[in-house]
Amino acid sequence: MLANFVITPILIAVFLYVFASAKAAKIVAIIAQTAFTGLAVYLFFQVKQYGAIITSIGNYESVMGIILRADTLSTVFVALTAISFLMAALYSYNENEGKLFWFLLFVWQSLLIGIFLTRDLFNVFVLVEVAAVVVSVLIMYNRDNRSMYDGMFYLMTGIIAMQFYLFGLGYIYRLTGVLDMEVAAEILSGLDRSSLVLPYALIITGVGLKCAILPLFTWLPKAHGSPSAPTVVSALLSGVHIKSGIYLFMRVQPIFQELDASGFFLVIGTITGIAGFALAICQTDIKLLLAYSTVSQIGLIITSLSIGNEYTTTGAMYHAFNHSLFKAALFMGAGILSKVYGTRNITDIRGVFRRFPFLGCVIFLAILGITGAPLFNGSISKYFIMYGTTWYITWLLIFINLGTIIVFTKFSTMLFGRFEQKEVVVSANAKRKGETDFHHRDKTAKLRNYAESIPVNKQVAIAILGLVCFLGGIFGSEFITFLFNVEVSVDAAGYLEKTMIFAVSVVAGILIYRYVVRDNAFLKRFRAIDFGFRGTCAAMGGFFAAVLIVLGFVMN
Amino acid sequence: MNYEIVEIFAIALFFISLFGLITSKGVIKGIVSMIIMEIAVVMFFLSLGFQTGILPPIGAELGDNVADPLPQALMITAIIIGVAVTAINMTMLIALSRQFKTTEWDILKKKNME
Numbered sequence: 001m002l003a004n005f006v007i008t009p010i011l012i013a014v015f016l017y018v019f020a021s022a023k024a025a026k027i028v029a030i031i032a033q034t035a036f037t038g039l040a041v042y043l044f045f046q047v048k049q050y051g052a053i054i055t056s057i058g059n060y061e062s063v064m065g066i067i068l069r070a071d072t073l074s075t076v077f078v079a080l081t082a083i084s085f086l087m088a089a090l091y092s093y094n095e096n097e098g099k100l101f102w103f104l105l106f107v108w109q110s111l112l113i114g115i116f117l118t119r120d121l122f123n124v125f126v127l128v129e130v131a132a133v134v135v136s137v138l139i140m141y142n143r144d145n146r147s148m149y150d151g152m153f154y155l156m157t158g159i160i161a162m163q164f165y166l167f168g169l170g171y172i173y174r175l176t177g178v179l180d181m182e183v184a185a186e187i188l189s190g191l192d193r194s195s196l197v198l199p200y201a202l203i204i205t206g207v208g209l210k211c212a213i214l215p216l217f218t219w220l221p222k223a224h225g226s227p228s229a230p231t232v233v234s235a236l237l238s239g240v241h242i243k244s245g246i247y248l249f250m251r252v253q254p255i256f257q258e259l260d261a262s263g264f265f266l267v268i269g270t271i272t273g274i275a276g277f278a279l280a281i282c283q284t285d286i287k288l289l290l291a292y293s294t295v296s297q298i299g300l301i302i303t304s305l306s307i308g309n310e311y312t313t314t315g316a317m318y319h320a321f322n323h324s325l326f327k328a329a330l331f332m333g334a335g336i337l338s339k340v341y342g343t344r345n346i347t348d349i350r351g352v353f354r355r356f357p358f359l360g361c362v363i364f365l366a367i368l369g370i371t372g373a374p375l376f377n378g379s380i381s382k383y384f385i386m387y388g389t390t391w392y393i394t395w396l397l398i399f400i401n402l403g404t405i406i407v408f409t410k411f412s413t414m415l416f417g418r419f420e421q422k423e424v425v426v427s428a429n430a431k432r433k434g435e436t437d438f439h440h441r442d443k444t445a446k447l448r449n450y451a452e453s454i455p456v457n458k459q460v461a462i463a464i465l466g467l468v469c470f471l472g473g474i475f476g477s478e479f480i481t482f483l484f485n486v487e488v489s490v491d492a493a494g495y496l497e498k499t500m501i502f503a504v505s506v507v508a509g510i511l512i513y514r515y516v517v518r519d520n521a522f523l524k525r526f527r528a529i530d531f532g533f534r535g536t537c538a539a540m541g542g543f544f545a546a547v548l549i550v551l552g553f554v555m556n
Numbered sequence: 557m558n559y560e561i562v563e564i565f566a567i568a569l570f571f572i573s574l575f576g577l578i579t580s581k582g583v584i585k586g587i588v589s590m591i592i593m594e595i596a597v598v599m600f601f602l603s604l605g606f607q608t609g610i611l612p613p614i615g616a617e618l619g620d621n622v623a624d625p626l627p628q629a630l631m632i633t634a635i636i637i638g639v640a641v642t643a644i645n646m647t648m649l650i651a652l653s654r655q656f657k658t659t660e661w662d663i664l665k666k667k668n669m670e
Contacts, residue, residue, distance in 0.1 A: 534586075
């Protein structure tokens with residue numbers, strides 16, 4: 001039964017590519033995605049009611065075959081994938097993307113669902129590798145100037161990381177004789193700690209690159225912020241695809257229970273969080289800012305996963321869930337804005353609230369979500385992330401959130417102010433040259449037409465995401481209990497305290513933005529920070545060596 | 557030949573190829589290093605199949621010297637993926653070199669920024 005979840009999208013993809021026309025492909029895609037979302041939600045309820053479902057492919061006994069398993073965590077991610085892809089399909093309904101786009105989109109979906117469902121470590125390798133190929137093609141889908149470099153960088157770093165992973169997998173196979181995650185975890189728990197350090201270091205280097213933790217994140221802004229990628233691809237990359245890395249991180253840690261690497265990842269996660277927002281503040285490109293903000297949020301999630309108490313782990317999972325929703329909404333909003341205004345530069349986009357009140361409100365909802373404003377989903381997940389942590393970790397988390405607030409203060413400057421008609425400047429130029437400006441006037445008229453009516457399907461897609469951000473906050477603890485089967489409750493006094501901290505952070509964030517960040521020439525220097533390909537390979541080697549040294553000698 | 561020699565050789569090859577990735581300036585050499593890295597992993601997996609004294613997974617009367625077939629099966633998959641990835645990388649490289657008139661990482665990075 002579970003295998004169908006992986007196979008069906010690929011079959012639909014092939015069907016669309018071979019038989020359907022480009023126009024029919026869209027309609028079939030939306031219908032198929034709706035049906036698939038229904039199935040994913042049905043699977044979620046099944047698992048919730050009857051417990052984990054296990055399917056062995058080929059009907060082999062025990063661990064001889066490949067085992068697919070749907071438990072609470074994986075079904076949540078499967079449902080999330082289905083919903084995100086439905087929204088993506090809805091968003092790109094009115095765009096003429098062609099059949100290839102839909103084909104790749106469906107294949108990508110099935111690969112992601114495969115990653116979330118499989119229990120076989122080699123299966124994970126195959127799926128991640130093929131997903132890297134599919135995503136690199138999608139990144140350069142529009143064949144922009146920059147796209148080839150971005151796509152190739154993403155593909156090559158991803159493949160090299162997976163070679164590390166495969167090498168570590170070989171060690172696991174030698175130690176245990178199985179490729180199944182759970183059985184391997186059982187056997188490895190009885191082994192000597194020192195024999196696990198090398199395989200762990202190899203595997204976590206591969207998984208770490210997929211999560212984009214600190215020295216290994218350079219591919220992320222290129223892939224997620226690439227100007228050539230269609231908007232939905234960026235939204236899905238930052239929304240769902242990066243969660244597959246987090247999911248693997250959560251699955252790999254229990255295999256090596258003997259090695260307690262949580263202290264190491266606590267440090268790495270915090271540094272990632274801080275570096276992510278520090279780089280995001282320097283950006284002026286709307287997509288790059290959101291991409292670096294993703295790095296920061298990933299750092300937050302890794303940190304809270306490493307703290308290791310039950311509340312913070314639940315908070316991290318809920319935050320991963322929430323991050324998919326608001327980041328997808330923000331990327332989609334950014335896609336609409338950059339198209340309407342004809343630029344991706346934040347400083348040139350002003351007055352969204354005046355021109356498009358509805359779109360502005362939805363983007364504002366998503367911003368409130370990601371900064372953790374009271375009553376929004378981000379506040380609930382951040383409340384649980386900070387629950388019961390020691391004081392210095394709490395302050396670090398508050399600091400990371402302050403950084404997020406500064407980043408999104410910069411982002412929200414787009415919403416306010418008055419839009420200055422750039423087209424007028426263009427036509428004035430044309431007049432100076434003594435030309436009639438028919439052409440420009442024409443362009444302006446076209447722009448206005450598009451501007452006055454943002455396509456309905458785009459509005460619906462982004463509005464649903466924004467609304468879920470709000471609902472996820474109001475029914476926060478019910479949502480968590482519903483999704484993860486963990487009984488939690490929000491303590492009113494603690495929540496009020498967090499609200500106060502949020503209010504202070506907002507004031508501080510706006511002041512810091514106004515007096516420190518804005519027009520700061522020093523920060524502009526960090527905008528183009530880039531290790532390059534060779535630097536990223538060196539970072540992989542360095543990260544591997546660091547894990548080996550820290551776990552082998554320091555934390556021994 | 558003892559399988560441990562193959563294993564040590566595979567590990568050495570893996571890190572030599574990583575060194576190649578870090579130091580080679582050209583994209584083509586980078587791709588070649590990546591292929592070597594894949595070969596290193598394949599060699600390592602093949603060395604796993606020849607542990608003495610393991611039980612044959614199928615067939616009872618095969619004797620003592622049996623090889624585990626699973627690593628070989630896995631590596632066929634990995635090799636196929638590797639070939640596909642290399643082909644895609646080469647295609648991208650052709651497009652890249654036509655566009656930027658160079659195949660060096662550093663120059664590509666600089667031109668990409670503009």
